[in-house]
Amino acid sequence: MVAHVIDRLRSTAILLGLTFRAAPLLTLVELLAAVAIAVSVPLQTYAVANLIDAISHAAPVTGSIAALVAGLAAMFGGLIASGAVQASMEDRLEGELDRELLTLTTGIPGTAHHEQPELADRMAEIREQSRELKYGTTSLGRAAAVFAGAGAVLVMLVAVHPLLWLLPILAVVRLWTAGLAGAATARAVAATMPAHRLLDRLSRLVREPRHGIELRTFGMSTMLSARMVELHRERDEPRWSVARRSAVVEAAGRVVFIVGYGLAIGFVIRLVAEGRASAGDIALVVLLVPQLDQATSGIADGLRQLTHVLATVANLRWLRGYAARAGERLGRSAPPNRLRDGIEISGLSFAYPGTDALALREVDLTLPAGATVAFVGDNGAGKSTLVSLLAGFHQPTAGRILVDGTPLADIDVNRWRRRLSAGFQDFVDYEFTAGEAIGLGDPTRMSDVDAVEHAVARADAATVVSRLPDGLDSQLGTRFSTGVGLSGGQWQRIALARSFMRPAPLLLLLDEPTAAIDPQSEHELFDRIAAASSVTARRTGGITILVSHRFSTVRMADLIVVFRDGAVAETGTHRQLTDAGGYYAQLFALQAKAYRAD
Numbered sequence: 119m120v121a122h123v124i125d126r127l128r129s130t131a132i133l134l135g136l137t138f139r140a141a142p143l144l145t146l147v148e149l150l151a152a153v154a155i156a157v158s159v160p161l162q163t164y165a166v167a168n169l170i171d172a173i174s175h176a177a178p179v180t181g182s183i184a185a186l187v188a189g190l191a192a193m194f195g196g197l198i199a200s201g202a203v204q205a206s207m208e209d210r211l212e213g214e215l216d217r218e219l220l221t222l223t224t225g226i227p228g229t230a231h232h233e234q235p236e237l238a239d240r241m242a243e244i245r246e247q248s249r250e251l252k253y254g255t256t257s258l259g260r261a262a263a264v265f266a267g268a269g270a271v272l273v274m275l276v277a278v279h280p281l282l283w284l285l286p287i288l289a290v291v292r293l294w295t296a297g298l299a300g301a302a303t304a305r306a307v308a309a310t311m312p313a314h315r316l317l318d319r320l321s322r323l324v325r326e327p328r329h330g331i332e333l334r335t336f337g338m339s340t341m342l343s344a345r346m347v348e349l350h351r352e353r354d355e356p357r358w359s360v361a362r363r364s365a366v367v368e369a370a371g372r373v374v375f376i377v378g379y380g381l382a383i384g385f386v387i388r389l390v391a392e393g394r395a396s397a398g399d400i401a402l403v404v405l406l407v408p409q410l411d412q413a414t415s416g417i418a419d420g421l422r423q424l425t426h427v428l429a430t431v432a433n434l435r436w437l438r439g440y441a442a443r444a445g446e447r448l449g450r451s452a453p454p455n456r457l458r459d460g461i462e463i464s465g466l467s468f469a470y471p472g473t474d475a476l477a478l479r480e481v482d483l484t485l486p487a488g489a490t491v492a493f494v495g496d497n498g499a500g501k502s503t504l505v506s507l508l509a510g511f512h513q514p515t516a517g518r519i520l521v522d523g524t525p526l527a528d529i530d531v532n533r534w535r536r537r538l539s540a541g542f543q544d545f546v547d548y549e550f551t552a553g554e555a556i557g558l559g560d561p562t563r564m565s566d567v568d569a570v571e572h573a574v575a576r577a578d579a580a581t582v583v584s585r586l587p588d589g590l591d592s593q594l595g596t597r598f599s600t601g602v603g604l605s606g607g608q609w610q611r612i613a614l615a616r617s618f619m620r621p622a623p624l625l626l627l628l629d630e631p632t633a634a635i636d637p638q639s640e641h642e643l644f645d646r647i648a649a650a651s652s653v654t655a656r657r658t659g660g661i662t663i664l665v666s667h668r669f670s671t672v673r674m675a676d677l678i679v680v681f682r683d684g685a686v687a688e689t690g691t692h693r694q695l696t697d698a699g700g701y702y703a704q705l706f707a708l709q710a711k712a713y714r715a716d
């Protein structure tokens with residue numbers, strides 16, 4: 119219990135820290151305004167009761183009127199100040215949270231948090247809740263305010279008769295029932311997160327315009343909508359059932375309070391009849407108890423909201439811890455300035471997090487400095503997995519990768535990534551200007567037009583850019599009224615140009631970056647990439663890795679690695695492999711025959 123309270127307090131401190139960092143003055147104004155509004159209502163009630171007593175005893179009314187005016191001023195002042203600052207404060211907090219989430223998630227070197235279901239669920243929960251966290255300070259202010267208001271009501275009730283203390287105890291019963299309901303809701307939300315995550319993914323899938331063609335062609339809408347209805351049921355029914363039970367529990371708490379209210383009024387009327395209380399006291403109790411009820415509702419809502427907000431902050435704390443632990447595991451060594459010998463892979467096996475199946479099995483491989491190496495093999499043979507390990511997205515399950523003798527695990531992965539460049543098969547269509555979408559490949563030189571043009575030339579993307587209405591300044595993407603729609607192959611050229619922005623990478627990873635480009639162009643492109651790479655390789659010893667399914671286009675590679683079922687089946691030059699008459703030779707002959715038949 120104590121640990122739980124300390125944990126909540128820690129989360130509250132983090133929330134306040136976040137919001138004060140985002141908007142210190144606005145937060146202060148919002149918190150003070152909330153308290154002023156909450157205290158103003160009981161203050162006005164107290165002033166009215168005093169005024170009634172003063173008038174009935176023909177006593178001076180100046181003090182009561184002054185208190186009434188002060189109460190009104192506090193209320194309107196608070197409302198005006200809160201209205202003026204609330205929206206900007208929430209927007210700034212949202213901006214601060216977005217920044218923190220981006221820094222944390224992109225700072226995590228690996229990708230396990232996207233791949234392991236329980237981590238992915240937690241990430242989805244954080245992304246979803248972070249939108250609501252911007253209201254965190256407002257709920258905190260509200261909670262502080264209702265506590266202050268309830269405190270003021272309590273003091274005034276006790277001033278009428280000490281027994282009226284009992285009413286707040288009834289209020290605590292209501293708070294307890296509300297707390298139970300809040301906790302049950304939070305548990306139901308967490309338990310239904312997998313269904314929610316799938317539903318979210320499906321609804322994004324059907325909204326995405328580029329998926330429209332497949333959805334219509336295969337007539338998937340009926341199946342998808344049935345699946346979505348099913349997921350809604352899986353997600354919503356447990357949540358609704360908790361909501362129904364919570365409503366019953368909360369209603370019971372409220373009934374207990376209403377009975378107490380009736381008894382309290384009867385009790386004060388008796389006190390007045392016995393001459394032990396004034397007419398003003400009746401007015402005070404009649405007006406204050408509903409305020410206590412409202413304050414209790416306010417506290418209950420506030421606690422519910424706060425439970426939710428603090429659960430989100432707890433998730434944020436988890437993410438901070440996860441990112442920090444991932445950071446601790448980072449190597450500290452600097453990558454070499456140039457590769458002298460190359461990359462040695464020894465006894466490397468790898469299973470994706472949360473699975474037992476080995477995607478790579480006991481791979482031993484030497485990637486010589488300065489070489490152009492091709493990875494070929496069937497679907498699922500392990501080519502992309504090795505690319506991902508070389509980029510430091512995963513750690514080997516067994517064995518190691520040595521970069522000029524230094525284990526890759528000991529090298530600072532962020533600095534390593536700054537020394538590599540990549541073009542992936544599932545590249546991103548950045549709907550920026552063409553120049554930006556390419557320049558992103560090296561953010562430090564994004565506005566360097568010469569560098570962007572050089573990258574365009576290396577990717578043979580000049581024809582794509584020259585057809586754009588404003589060249590590199592053209593907005594890409596059909597989501598913009600002025601945006602230009604590109605074909606799959608054209609987007610891929612832009613992505614390829616992006617991978618050539620880094621001037622002298624130690625490792626250039628091209629994982630089927632040309633799958634959407636016609637075979638003839640791919641062949642010419644790979645020849646040019648290999649020629650250009652060998653020029654830079656003389657300076658840096660950089661290695662270029664090409665993954666492709668088209669054997670004819672990789673034949674110029676210095677080394678061809680053939681993958682089969684997660685293992686390296688063969689290695690050699692094209693000549694050596696065809697002479698050996700093994701698996702590569704068979705596949706090459708098969709593809710060559712198919713092309714000749716065309």
Ligand SMILES: Nc1ncnc2c1ncn2[C@@H]1O[C@H](COP(=O)(O)OP(=O)(O)OP(=O)(O)O)[C@@H](O)[C@H]1O
Pocket residue numbers: 233470473477495496497498499500501502503504681
């Ligand atoms: N994120 C993942 N989680 C679990 N298993 C994965 C994941 N990605 C790939 N795999 C598995 O790892 C194995 C190797 O996949 P990989 O993507 O490396 O093959 P590939 O040779 O690049 O195939 P392709 O030519 O189809 O791109 C496959 O059996 C695949 O099912």
